[in-house]
Amino acid sequence: MAxxxxxxxLAGVSLATVSRVMNKNAKVSEKTLxxxxxxxxxxxxxxxxxxxxxxxxxSNSVGILVSELHGPFYGSMLSGxxxxxxxxQKHAIIAAGHSExxxxxxxxxxxxxxxxxxxxxxxxxxxxxxxxxxxxxxVPIVLINRFIPAIADNCISLDNELGxxxxxxxxxAQGHKQVAYISxxxxxxxxxxxxxxxxxxxxxxxxxxxxxxxxxxxxxxxGGSDGLRQLLKDKQPFTAVVCANDEMASGAMTYxxxxxxxxxxxxxxxxxxxIILAQYIxxxxxxxxxxxxxxxxxAARWILKNTFKQADLEVKNVFEPKLIARDSISAVS
Amino acid sequence: MAxxxxxxxLAGVSLATVSRVMNKNAKVSEKTLxxxxxxxxxxxxxxxxxxxxxxxxxSNSVGILVSELHGPFYGSMLSGxxxxxxxxQKHAIIAAGHSExxxxxxxxxxxxxxxxxxxxxxxxxxxxxxxxxxxxxxVPIVLINRFIPAIADNCISLDNELGxxxxxxxxxAQGHKQVAYISxxxxxxxxxxxxxxxxxxxxxxxxxxxxxxxxxxxxxxxGGSDGLRQLLKDKQPFTAVVCANDEMASGAMTYxxxxxxxxxxxxxxxxxxxIILAQYIxxxxxxxxxxxxxxxxxAARWILKNTFKQADLEVKNVFEPKLIARDSISAVS
DNA sequence: TCTCTAAATGTAAGCGCTTACAAAAAAGTT
DNA sequence: AACTTTTTTGTAAGCGCTTACATTTAGAGA
Numbered sequence: 065m066a067x068x069x070x071x072x073x074l075a076g077v078s079l080a081t082v083s084r085v086m087n088k089n090a091k092v093s094e095k096t097l098x099x100x101x102x103x104x105x106x107x108x109x110x111x112x113x114x115x116x117x118x119x120x121x122x123s124n125s126v127g128i129l130v131s132e133l134h135g136p137f138y139g140s141m142l143s144g145x146x147x148x149x150x151x152x153q154k155h156a157i158i159a160a161g162h163s164e165x166x167x168x169x170x171x172x173x174x175x176x177x178x179x180x181x182x183x184x185x186x187x188x189x190x191x192x193x194x195x196x197x198x199x200x201x202x203v204p205i206v207l208i209n210r211f212i213p214a215i216a217d218n219c220i221s222l223d224n225e226l227g228x229x230x231x232x233x234x235x236x237a238q239g240h241k242q243v244a245y246i247s248x249x250x251x252x253x254x255x256x257x258x259x260x261x262x263x264x265x266x267x268x269x270x271x272x273x274x275x276x277x278x279x280x281x282x283x284x285x286x287g288g289s290d291g292l293r294q295l296l297k298d299k300q301p302f303t304a305v306v307c308a309n310d311e312m313a314s315g316a317m318t319y320x321x322x323x324x325x326x327x328x329x330x331x332x333x334x335x336x337x338x339i340i341l342a343q344y345i346x347x348x349x350x351x352x353x354x355x356x357x358x359x360x361x362x363a364a365r366w367i368l369k370n371t372f373k374q375a376d377l378e379v380k381n382v383f384e385p386k387l388i389a390r391d392s393i394s395a396v397s
Numbered sequence: 398m399a400x401x402x403x404x405x406x407l408a409g410v411s412l413a414t415v416s417r418v419m420n421k422n423a424k425v426s427e428k429t430l431x432x433x434x435x436x437x438x439x440x441x442x443x444x445x446x447x448x449x450x451x452x453x454x455x456s457n458s459v460g461i462l463v464s465e466l467h468g469p470f471y472g473s474m475l476s477g478x479x480x481x482x483x484x485x486q487k488h489a490i491i492a493a494g495h496s497e498x499x500x501x502x503x504x505x506x507x508x509x510x511x512x513x514x515x516x517x518x519x520x521x522x523x524x525x526x527x528x529x530x531x532x533x534x535x536v537p538i539v540l541i542n543r544f545i546p547a548i549a550d551n552c553i554s555l556d557n558e559l560g561x562x563x564x565x566x567x568x569x570a571q572g573h574k575q576v577a578y579i580s581x582x583x584x585x586x587x588x589x590x591x592x593x594x595x596x597x598x599x600x601x602x603x604x605x606x607x608x609x610x611x612x613x614x615x616x617x618x619x620g621g622s623d624g625l626r627q628l629l630k631d632k633q634p635f636t637a638v639v640c641a642n643d644e645m646a647s648g649a650m651t652y653x654x655x656x657x658x659x660x661x662x663x664x665x666x667x668x669x670x671x672i673i674l675a676q677y678i679x680x681x682x683x684x685x686x687x688x689x690x691x692x693x694x695x696a697a698r699w700i701l702k703n704t705f706k707q708a709d710l711e712v713k714n715v716f717e718p719k720l721i722a723r724d725s726i727s728a729v730s
Numbered sequence: 731t732c733t734c735t736a737a738a739t740g741t742a743a744g745c746g747c748t749t750a751c752a753a754a755a756a757a758g759t760t
Numbered sequence: 761a762a763c764t765t766t767t768t769t770g771t772a773a774g775c776g777c778t779t780a781c782a783t784t785t786a787g788a789g790a
C-alpha cells in the first residue's frame with residue numbers, strides 16, 4: 065500500500081508538501097497541488113489513519129460504550145450518534161459493557177487505550193465516583209441516560225421522574241384510583257426516578273401509594289408477565305398498571321390476553337420508552353416517549369462542540385419525556 | 398499519560414524489555430518482570446494502542462459495515478460479532494452504509510484507512526465485481542448475507558431460496574391453494590432468492606404462480622399494509638399471504654385488523670426473519686428463522702481463524718433457515 | 731578456573747505520518 | 761538591480777511502540 069513517501073517521490077516534492085495537500089491547512093501552489101493529487105490518484109493512495117493519529121495525537125474517533133448491542137434502544141442511540149459524527153468525518157469505536165461493573169471498566173480502559181478523542185458512555189454498573197474521577201482526569205466524556213450533579217454538564221439525560229409522573233398521570237386522569245406499578249430493578253437510577261415520579265402523581269391525585277400494588281421487574285418481557293401474575297394473585301384490586309418500560313408492558317399484555325383480560329376494557333396499561341415495538345403490538349401501547357436517538361445525537365454534538373471545537377453547535381442536556389397516547393388506556397367507568 | 402519510556406526508566410530496564418513483558422512473547426526473568434510490572438502499576442501505564450498498531454502493523458480491530466444501526470436485525474448481528482471478538486481481545490469499529498452505493502464504498506474506504514485487520518461487510522448496493530476485487534486486493538473480508546460464487550469462502554449467507562420455499566410450503570401444507578406474496582425490493586438478492594424458493598414450492602404443490610397475487614414491497618411495515626390493500630383491491634381471491642419479511646407481515650396484519658379480517662381464521666400470514674417483534678405481536682407470527690446473531694458470530698470467527706490464526710475454529714458458511722410455527726397460519730377449511 | 735552455550739537484556743532502526751523551523755522562490759519596493 | 765517582504769517548499773525531529781540483531785550475563789561442562 066502506497067505511503068506518503070511514495071507519493072512525494074512520484075510528485076517530486078517533499079513529504080511535508082504532500083502532508084499539506086492532505087490536510088489543506090497550509091497554502092500550496094496550484095501547480096504542486098495538481099502534481100500531488102495526480103500522484104495520489106495514480107498510486108491509489110490512502111492516508112494511514114493510524115500513523116496520522118500517532119503523529120497528530122488525534123484519532124478522530126469517539127469511543128462508545130453501550131450495555132448491549134441488540135435491542136431497540138441501543139440501536140437507535142447508536143444510529144443517532146453515527147449520523148451526527150459522520151457529517152464531521154469522525155467515527156465510532158464501540159464496546160459493550162453488559163451492565164457489569166468489570167466489563168464496563170474494561171471497556172472504558174480499552175477505549176481510552178485506543179486513544180479515542182472522546183467517549184460516550186451508557187453505563188449502569190459503575191459508580192458515580194468512578195465517573196467523576198474519569199471526567200476529571202482523562203479524555204472528554206459524555207454520559208448518556210445518567211445524571212450526576214457534580215458533572216452535570218457531561219450528562220445527557222432524560223427527566224425520568226417527570227416521565228414516571230406523566231405516565232401515572234395519564235392513567236389517573238382517566239379516573240383510575242387503583243393503579244399497580246411494575247418497576248425496573250430498583251438499583252438502577254432510572255428505575256427509581258420513574259417510581260419517584262409515579263408516587264408524586266399519585267399524591268397529586270390523592271391516591272395513596274400501596275406497596276402491595278408494586279412489583280419489581282427486570283425491564284424484560286418476563287418481568288411484565290410475572291409481575292402481572294403476581295399482582296393478580298395478591299387479590300388487591302386494580303384497574304390500571306403502569307409499567308416502567310415497554311418490554312414489561314408487552315409482557316403484561318401478553319399475560320392479560322392469555323387470561324382473558326382484555327386491554328383496555330378490563331385493564332389499562334401504559335409503558336415507558338416508546339420503543340418501536342410499542343406501535344406494533346395490539347392494542348397499540350400508550351407510553352412515554354424516550355427520545356434516545358435525539359439524545360445520542362446530542363451526545364455526539366457535545367463532543368463535536370467541546371472536543372472538536374465546532375463552536376456553533378447547541379447542546380441540550382436534559383430531555384423531557386412526553387406522553388404518546390395510543391390505545392391501551394381507557395377511562396374508568 | 399505515561400509512556401513505555403517512563404516505565405523503562407522507572408524500572409531501570411530498556412524499552413525492549415518493557416515491550417516484552419507487555420507482549421509476553423519472549424522470556425523475561427522473574428526479577429525484571431516484577432520490576433516492570435511494579436513500574437507500570439505505579440505509573441498507571443496504559444499501552445498506546447495506536448503506536449502499537451503502527452509499529453506492529455496490526456490494529457487488532459475489525460471493521461464492520463452495516464446498512465443501519467437501528468432495527469432489530471443489525472443489533473443482533475453486531476451483538477454476535479462483538480461477543481465473539483471480545484473473547485480474543487479484538488474490537489469493532491463500525492460504520493453505516495445506508496444501502497447506498499457511495500456511502501457503502503466510503504465506509505469501506507474509511508475502514509481500510511483505519512487499518513482494520515479485517516472487515517465484516519453487510520452491503521447491499523455495491524456490485525459483485527467491486528467486492529470480488531476488494532477480496533483480491535486488500536484486507537481480509539467477510540460478507541454477511543450475500544453469496545458470490547467467485548468468493549464463496551468469504552461469504553456467510555443464508556439459504557434464502559430454501560427459506561422462501563419453506564415459507565410457502567408451510568402455507569401450502571395447510572391446504573392453501575391461493576397464496577399471495579409480498580416480496581422485498583426485487584433488486585435485492587435476498588428478495589429475489591426468497592421469491593424463487595416460493596415459486597419452487599408452488600410448483601411442487603401444483604399451484605400455478607400468479608403474478609397478480611404478487612406485490613413488490615419495501616421490506617418495511619408500510620410495504621406490508623400497502624401490499625395487502627393492493628392485493629385485496631385486485632379482487633383476486635387468496636387465503637394466505639406470505640411476506641418476505643416480518644416487518645411487512647406485521648404491516649399486513651395491522652391492515653387486516655383494521656379491516657375486520659381476522660388472522661388466521663380469515664387469512665393466514667407468514668413472515669420471514671423471526672425478528673424479536675414476531676413473538677410480541679398478536680397473533681404470534683409464524684415465520685422463518687434467520688439466525689443472524691449466529692451468522693455474525695460466525696463471521697467474527699472466520700476472521701479469528703483466517704486473520705488471527707486461531708486454527709482450531711470451525712466455520713460454517715451457509716446457514717439454513719427453519720420454520721418457526723406460531724399462531725398466524727391455520728388450515729384451510 | 732576457564733570455555734562454551736543458552737538465556738536475558740539492550741541497541742537502534744524503523745512504522746507513516748505531522749509540524750516547527752529553515753531555506754528557497756516569488757513578488758513588491760525603491 | 762538590489763533589497764525587503766511574503767509565499768511556498770524542504771528538512772528533520774519526533775509521536776510511542778516493535779523487533780532484528782548485538783551484547784551481556786548466567787549456567788553447564790571440563
